[in-house]
Amino acid sequence: MNDPLYHRLRESHWRRKLTASEEAELRAWLAAHPEMEADWATEAGLGGALSRLPDAPMPTNFTARVLHAVGRESEGSRRETHGWTWRWRRLLPKAAVAAVVAAMGLISYERHEATQRAVLARNVATVADVAAVPNPDLMQDFEVVRRLGQTPPADEELLALLR
Amino acid sequence: MPANLDPDAALMLRVKQGDTAAFATLVDKYKQPVMNLAYRTIRDATEAEDLAQNVFVQVYKSAHRYRSSAKFSTWLFTIARNLCLNEIRRRSRHPAESLDASLPGQEGQPLHQVEDKATFSPPESLLQGELADKVERALAELPENQRTAILLCRQEELSYEEISEVLGCSLSATKSLIHRGRETLKHKLKAYLLTGAWRNPK
Numbered sequence: 531m532n533d534p535l536y537h538r539l540r541e542s543h544w545r546r547k548l549t550a551s552e553e554a555e556l557r558a559w560l561a562a563h564p565e566m567e568a569d570w571a572t573e574a575g576l577g578g579a580l581s582r583l584p585d586a587p588m589p590t591n592f593t594a595r596v597l598h599a600v601g602r603e604s605e606g607s608r609r610e611t612h613g614w615t616w617r618w619r620r621l622l623p624k625a626a627v628a629a630v631v632a633a634m635g636l637i638s639y640e641r642h643e644a645t646q647r648a649v650l651a652r653n654v655a656t657v658a659d660v661a662a663v664p665n666p667d668l669m670q671d672f673e674v675v676r677r678l679g680q681t682p683p684a685d686e687e688l689l690a691l692l693r
Numbered sequence: 694m695p696a697n698l699d700p701d702a703a704l705m706l707r708v709k710q711g712d713t714a715a716f717a718t719l720v721d722k723y724k725q726p727v728m729n730l731a732y733r734t735i736r737d738a739t740e741a742e743d744l745a746q747n748v749f750v751q752v753y754k755s756a757h758r759y760r761s762s763a764k765f766s767t768w769l770f771t772i773a774r775n776l777c778l779n780e781i782r783r784r785s786r787h788p789a790e791s792l793d794a795s796l797p798g799q800e801g802q803p804l805h806q807v808e809d810k811a812t813f814s815p816p817e818s819l820l821q822g823e824l825a826d827k828v829e830r831a832l833a834e835l836p837e838n839q840r841t842a843i844l845l846c847r848q849e850e851l852s853y854e855e856i857s858e859v860l861g862c863s864l865s866a867t868k869s870l871i872h873r874g875r876e877t878l879k880h881k882l883k884a885y886l887l888t889g890a891w892r893n894p895k
Contacts (some may be wrong), residue, residue, distance in 0.1 A: 546849050593717055
């Protein structure tokens with residue numbers, strides 16, 4: 531049955547007891563639709579059965595237990611926060627020293643790198659200067675001059691015999 | 694603070710400032726509905742108790758994220774449902790031995806007999822007790838979203854729009870879930886609901 535009035539009354543009945551005016555509306559509607567009497571009877575019976583369901587067992591100290599649990603939770607989170615603060619306070623000086631040492635190390639490294647780069651630049655400049663003036667005349671007797679120092683030493687015994 | 698602020702939202706604003714008395718008021722107000730949802734989802738009184746407790750602890754821990762524009766009960770039941778779903782997932786990964794399982798060759802005899810220490814008040818009549826038991830079983834057999842929709846429907850504070858917000862689906866889908874769930878329950882309980890004499894539906 532898709533009658534909107536019946537639907538409305540049924541949906542109201544799902545949630546609460548019908549008011550006197552709604553009851554009157556329902557009686558009038560059922561009088562006009564006697565074929566729906568049985569449907570309403572089971573609907574009303576189920577509504578009654580559901581509303582008579584006993585409440586679940588509830589311990590008398592439930593609220594106290596909840597408050598205790600909440601207190602424990604709050605204490606736990608407070609202690610955790612406090613623990614973190616305390617740990618940070620202890621670690622802070624060590625962390626500061628470590629940060630200073632790390633900063634000094636970084637600065638030294640940077641300076642060393644800069645010095646190394648300067649030396650390298652100077653050497654490259656020197657080589658570049660030499661390479662920039664290659665004079666072929668200067669290189670003409672290069673091999674002879676180079677070999678001068680490589681001549682074998684005089685045979686002293688032979689010289690003595692010749693004398 | 695706006696004058697028309699929902700009283701629960703006003704309490705939550707106090708909870709955000711660390712007011713445990715306001716939190717206790719909210720716990721007192723909502724502990725039973727949350728416990729009912731947890732118990733009917735996981736069907737274990739002790740675990741439901743732990744779960745309900747976790748729901749409120751979660752509410753307290755997440756209080757800073759609560760916006761007063763949102764209705765507190767919607768927010769609370771969303772947290773409750775999420776924790777219930779987590780528990781269902783956990784159970785499916787680590788299935789426990791069912792206390793309802795029968796002994797081999799002794800159908801109908803439970804594997805374990807455990808004294809029911811639940812504090813349900815004794816039924817007014819055997820018939821009522823039987824009906825309640827059948828309804829509980831039929832509810833337990835529903836898909837989780839249909840069962841949760843039907844249970845939240847019993848919370849008069851929640852509108853259909855708010856139930857759909859908790860379930861994370863549209864209004865029409867929510868009504869459809871409730872309708873289908875109720876149809877299943879009616880089918881399973883029809884004989885009993887009409888005549889009071891239980892018969893298994895064909």
